Amino acid sequence: MQIAQRLKPLQTNVFADMDQAKAEAIAQGQTIIDLSLGSSDLPAPPHVLEAIAQALQDPSTHGYSLFHSTRPFRQAAADWYTRKFGIAVDPETEVLALIGSQEGTAHLPLAILNPGDFALLMDPGYPSHAGGVYLANGQIYPMPLRAENGFLPVFAEIPEPVLAQARMMVLSYPHNPTTAVASVAFFQQAVDFCRQHNLVLVHDFPYTDMTFDREHAPSVLQADPQKEVSVELFSLSKSYNMGGFRVAYAIGNPQVIRALRQVKACIDFNQYRGILSGAIAALSGSQASVRQAVATFEQRRDRFVQALNRIGWPVPTPTATMYIWAKLPEPWAEDSIGFCTQLVKATGVAVSPGVGFGKSGEGYVRFALVHPPEVLETAVQRMAEFLAA
Structure with a gap:
């Protein structure tokens, strides 16, 4: 075998x-x-658990959950983003439910890369970012993150032959594992670089709220409000302590969202609708x-x-x-x-x-x-x- x-x-x-x-x-x-x-x-917050508990008693939530049944969740995600970052979002074309953001980072290379294409990844970075590229038969160019640069990649160091074959860049700030935080100005540089080299910019954003000392973590979409090259992944695992519920979403460029939706349609449906009800309660309810x-x-x-x-x-x-x-x-x-x-x-x-x-x-x-x-x-x-x- x-x-x-x-x-x-x-x-x-x-x-x-x-x-x-x-x-x-x-x-x-x-x-x-x-x-x-x-x-x-x-x-997880009590009002989230209560929403899931109520859904359990509703037989209509027990069947398969296809794209259109996720509309209330996608609307809640779009509203949350607009409230938090002031960015207008179309829940129909710019939001996609994910079974955890790790699922999104693993499947996006299948939607973006052809065999042999390069993905520009952070080094060090979260392991699933590399795993998805390998499964898509892509190549990885590691962008070293050094303490002297604030653990931010230096785009000028990326060789031209690599850029000629590159199709995507993955960033993630606040960063796991280095804990570094990026500014809107840095994201603007990244957006301009990806626009110049025709790259999809994927930003894994699970630590959106996990900032201290009055620090604020910006969204990459604040540097790309028209969503020309960017897609961002948000997980409810950290902000709402819902890691085991495996609920997240991708938000951003409609073409990339549509391509990721095509990949997901071949591989999975969505979570149990009761979990999505809990996620809606998390995004829409008290943030205490x-x-x-x-x-x-x-x-x-x-x-x-x-x-x-x-x-x-x-x-x-x-x-x-x-x-x-x-x-x-x-x-x-x-x-x-x-x-x-x-x-x-x-x-x-x-x-x-x-x-x-x-x-x-x-x-x-x-x-x-x-x-x-x-x-x-x-x-x-x-x-x-x-x-x-």
Whole structure:
């Protein structure tokens, strides 16, 4: 039996590797403090759960959910965007429901790339961005993100032969894993660059609301309000603690939205309509739970950074996301996988190796702040003992 060659680059990923390391540590009797996966431990808002619960009793929601049945959700998404960013949106042609934004980033290359075309991806970046390109038989050009550039790509470094074969660029700010935030001015540069080189600009935007210290995360559509080259993906996983509900949407250029809809029509229907009812309640109802979640993660950030500083591991204080991006101390500065596997084995603290997000992530680790402050401080104390040993 032969398996498709396109699966070769997908044999491992950062989360699967750490899952195996965690399983081995548990088998050896360790109690795990898992900071490796950015899955919020906070509950979904009560009014969201109530909307889903009410839908369960309605038999009309139990059948297949095709495109036109998602119209109320698409309208709620369009209204949310207009309120938040002042951008007019057509829910019929410029919005598409997604089964999580990861589904969108994985399927968009099938809609945009021909075999051999290049996608310009962030390095480090979220693993599913690369996975979709491999499945589309595309090529990846990694755009290095360096601390000295604020973890923003330098477009002038992209070679002309690559640009001649490139069809899409993927950005994501606030950024996972580096926690960097981009400005509208940067997005304007990106839009102009993509317009000049006939690229589709895909912006993965799950941390829209997860900003601290009065920081605001702009939409790429603020730099491209006519949606000439851009499409943006928003997930309810972070803002509304709905990761397991797998609900998101793409919004932007009508041609790209139509192409992505064609791909989805061959692969899946949509979520259960009750989940979409919950998503409508989230987008249309009180946003108090969003503010509360942001305040919770801001408190965790402060406590964790202070704890790391106390043990002699200085890290920058991020202004966004639910992560800490930390440069590794010696002797681990060039071995993030070795550090993470040895750490979980010795202490039960699981974190993500920077190289798992791309070559330029080597020398860093990512901590996900998905536990209460006292648990985070316990994790730091265990790491202090590990580093001392």
